[in-house]
Amino acid sequence: MSNIFNNYSLKNHNTFGIAVKAKYFSSFDSVLELKKILKTNLHQKEQFFILGSGSNILLTQDFDGFILHNTIEGICILEDNENDILVEVGGGVVWHDFVMWSVSQELSGVENLALIPGTVGASPVQNIGAYGMEVKDTITKVHTLEIKNKEVKIFSNKDCEFSYRNSIFKMEEKKKFIITKVEFKLSKAPLNKTTYGAIEDELKNLKLEANPSTIAEAVINIRSRKLPDPKVLGNSGSFFKNPVIETSEFEELKKEFPDMVGYTISNSQTKIAAGWLIDNAGLKGYRKADAGVHKNQALVLVNYGNASGTEIINLAKEIQQKIKIKYGISIVPEVSIL
Ligand SMILES: Cc1cc2nc3c(=O)[nH]c(=O)nc-3n(C[C@H](O)[C@H](O)[C@H](O)COP(=O)(O)OP(=O)(O)OC[C@H]3O[C@@H](n4cnc5c(N)ncnc54)[C@H](O)[C@@H]3O)c2cc1C
Numbered sequence: 523m524s525n526i527f528n529n530y531s532l533k534n535h536n537t538f539g540i541a542v543k544a545k546y547f548s549s550f551d552s553v554l555e556l557k558k559i560l561k562t563n564l565h566q567k568e569q570f571f572i573l574g575s576g577s578n579i580l581l582t583q584d585f586d587g588f589i590l591h592n593t594i595e596g597i598c599i600l601e602d603n604e605n606d607i608l609v610e611v612g613g614g615v616v617w618h619d620f621v622m623w624s625v626s627q628e629l630s631g632v633e634n635l636a637l638i639p640g641t642v643g644a645s646p647v648q649n650i651g652a653y654g655m656e657v658k659d660t661i662t663k664v665h666t667l668e669i670k671n672k673e674v675k676i677f678s679n680k681d682c683e684f685s686y687r688n689s690i691f692k693m694e695e696k697k698k699f700i701i702t703k704v705e706f707k708l709s710k711a712p713l714n715k716t717t718y719g720a721i722e723d724e725l726k727n728l729k730l731e732a733n734p735s736t737i738a739e740a741v742i743n744i745r746s747r748k749l750p751d752p753k754v755l756g757n758s759g760s761f762f763k764n765p766v767i768e769t770s771e772f773e774e775l776k777k778e779f780p781d782m783v784g785y786t787i788s789n790s791q792t793k794i795a796a797g798w799l800i801d802n803a804g805l806k807g808y809r810k811a812d813a814g815v816h817k818n819q820a821l822v823l824v825n826y827g828n829a830s831g832t833e834i835i836n837l838a839k840e841i842q843q844k845i846k847i848k849y850g851i852s853i854v855p856e857v858s859i860l
Contacts, residue, residue, distance in 0.1 A: 525549070526564065532585065536576030537639060537752035540831045542584045549591040551614065553667060553674070553702050556590075560672050564588050571860060572700050574641035575616070578648065578758055579858045582831035592643045594702055597623055608662065610705050613643025617650070625734040629708035631660040634715055636738040637745045639752065639759070643701040647691045648856065649684045653741055654718040658684035660706045664691075666699035675699065686793075687763055687856055720744050750816055756825030757816065761838060762796045762853045775849060796845075796853050797821035803848050805841055813837040835859060 530547035533539060546564060550556040564570075569587035573579075594612035597620065601608040607629055611620055621636045634655035644650075645657045646664050661684075664677040677699075683690045691701065714732040716722045724740035725732055750757050772784050772792040779802065783795035800806065800820035807817040812829035814837070816822040823834055838855060845853050 538825050539756035540581045542581045544585040544589040546588040549593045551593045574644035577639035581860050607708050611642045613701050615642045625738045630713045630734045631708040633734040633738040636741045648687045649689050654715045662707050663705040665703040757822050758857045760821045761823040763856045764793050764796045766793050
């Protein structure tokens with residue numbers, strides 16, 4: 523029988539460091555093991571949740587159900603072509619370790635995503651992105667196990683319906699499929715995406731030419747300076763998504779807030795920097811007991827020590843309200859709230 527633990531502490535399984543428990547908890551390191559666990563049918567009797575590293579969740583209470591934790595390892599080259607390499611990666615592989623493997627092989631396609639916490643299996647869920655790169659541009663296939671019939675189902679890139687911090691796995695297919703492995707196409711020619719200003723400046727400061735390794739190094743340096751390390755200060759990165767509004771609305775808001783930061787994403791829509799909205803509302807560094815807005819990164823909510831998930835969600839709600847009142851814009855969490 524697979525190991526299923528009762529009353530299992532999740533404190534070390536979420537980067538906010540929230541001390542709650544799961545009624546049932548089990549890890550799987552292979553598809554076979556996962557099938558064995560699903561044979562118990564516990565997932566049918568209890569609500570369940572699939573967990574990677576817990577770096578994009580907020581636990582607000584004990585989880586009265588079954589947590590399935592993906593630890594499938596392995597990086598396997600499937601094809602080595604003239605211009606690229608096709609690689610299959612286990613869903614439990616640490617994302618940053620995969621990025622470091624890729625750059626060590628002088629391959630390009632994920633280097634700008636260095637140091638994003640989490641697992642490879644979670645990377646398609648919200649189409650992770652940073653510094654001008656999104657994982658959707660390298661993913662070719664997502665291998666899953668369909669929960670209801672315990673059969674393997676493979677999604678093509680198109681099937682995943684990727685968009686900004688979103689995919690089919692965050693929407694309607696959530697809870698129907700467990701991502702077991704992900705296939706990536708990595709380029710042998712360096713993509714050198716340095717247009718995101720800070721990377722170019724960092725490379726200049728380090729006196730380095732752009733290549734996948736140096737770009738990863740630059741991104742690691744920038745992120746280490748900017749973002750709090752969850753091992754030191756509990757957080758889940760950007761707590762809110764950047765809201766997308768009508769460009770006409772943005773033009774109106776600009777009259778009142780000339781410094782408002784927005785990026786045109788289509789003829790009629792503009793994406794607003796949620797961090798700017800929070801910062802400009804005077805909330806950077808705002809703190810209530812042990813729940814707070816990070817002092818340098820307004821988009822990052824932090825646990826200064828003993829904050830409960832409820833205290834963090836209450837803080838998030840207060841921020842949402844203040845942003846709505848000040849700008850008329852609704853901001854929504856990027857993290858999954860449990
Ligand atoms: C300091 C910090 C910085 C961050 N920076 C970024 C950033 O720059 N860009 C970015 O995009 N994100 C960022 N994040 C968010 C986070 O790193 C990513 O969302 C990451 O992909 C989450 O991986 P995880 O394994 O921790 O997933 P979890 O937090 O464990 O799960 C997240 C979601 O994915 C689902 N899920 C996880 N594994 C599977 C699976 N195998 N099958 C099906 N569903 C699954 C879960 O059910 C949940 O809904 C940051 C987080 C932190 C703490």
